[in-house]
Amino acid sequence: MKKLTKTIYLPPGSSERFVSLRDFGSSVYFGKDVFMAALCSYPAGYRLAYPAPRRHLVWLCRSGSFSYTCGEKSGVVSKGDILLMPSGVDEELCSLEQSESIFFLLEPSPAWSFEHGFCAPSEWVELVWQLMEKALQLNGSPQDDQVQKQAAGTLLFDVLQKFLHAGNTDMALFRQLRSKLQMSPHIQWSVQDMADICRVSVPHFFVLCRRYFGVSPYAMLKKIRLDQAKELLTSTGYPVKSIASLCGYEHPFAFSRSFKQEFGVSPMQYRAKQK
Numbered sequence: 001m002k003k004l005t006k007t008i009y010l011p012p013g014s015s016e017r018f019v020s021l022r023d024f025g026s027s028v029y030f031g032k033d034v035f036m037a038a039l040c041s042y043p044a045g046y047r048l049a050y051p052a053p054r055r056h057l058v059w060l061c062r063s064g065s066f067s068y069t070c071g072e073k074s075g076v077v078s079k080g081d082i083l084l085m086p087s088g089v090d091e092e093l094c095s096l097e098q099s100e101s102i103f104f105l106l107e108p109s110p111a112w113s114f115e116h117g118f119c120a121p122s123e124w125v126e127l128v129w130q131l132m133e134k135a136l137q138l139n140g141s142p143q144d145d146q147v148q149k150q151a152a153g154t155l156l157f158d159v160l161q162k163f164l165h166a167g168n169t170d171m172a173l174f175r176q177l178r179s180k181l182q183m184s185p186h187i188q189w190s191v192q193d194m195a196d197i198c199r200v201s202v203p204h205f206f207v208l209c210r211r212y213f214g215v216s217p218y219a220m221l222k223k224i225r226l227d228q229a230k231e232l233l234t235s236t237g238y239p240v241k242s243i244a245s246l247c248g249y250e251h252p253f254a255f256s257r258s259f260k261q262e263f264g265v266s267p268m269q270y271r272a273k274q275k
Helices: 123-141 141-185 191-197 202-213 218-235 240-244 252-263 267-274
Strands: 005-011 015-019 031-044 047-050 056-063 066-071 073-078 081-083 090-093 100-105 117-119
Touching: 015 123, 015 141, 031 081, 031 123, 056 073, 056 123, 066 081, 066 100, 073 081, 090 117, 090 240, 100 123, 117 123, 123 141, 123 240, 141 191, 191 202, 202 218, 218 240, 240 267, 252 267
Parallel strands: none
Antiparallel strands: 005 047, 015 031, 031 100, 047 090, 056 081, 056 100, 066 073, 066 090, 081 117
């Protein structure tokens, strides 16, 4: 059988700025050496298909969104999401819109032992981006700037490690919640319902929502519902009234108003533009 090869499609307007972290001290992420890293900007249509890669991939989405497949798992990552894709498993990524991301390629040893992915606070993502920009600037600096490199590398990987160890448990529960909301947007979810799934009190749930998603619980739920509505408007011929009900809106008028506030057009106008 012919062995499949790696495929990358870079549409016009793509940008990949590679950052070597070899001279930045203890460049270890998830307990593994970093082989390669890059700051990336892609228009819609970027595609990576990689059968059984030799290295682990960490993909941090700064803006926009990407669809992904990793073995038998698939989904969409958007702003703040961190996707963890282990070596030896077929993977595919595709940008759905203008997007920015950071990726790290990690050496395969030791074996992968982390969750599939989670979401990070927006300020944390921006800090990592800024530190990577600094590392990129220092890549071309003279050898006598080694002290700066060591300081930048120590700070960058300290930030990465501290967030991962502190936030992994919370985000595992938040990921379960988001999956439940996406599967059942029609349910009239209360904040108490959502907090119970995350095993925290309502006040603490508000704090965590702000920290990890940058919005209130109801704003998070509203975005999930409206994103589901967009998908249904594009992929089905269901009447707007039915889509409103499936996405948790009791009244079509309230749905249309929320949809227009979020996307700038009515549901019918959005559907017409997709044809």
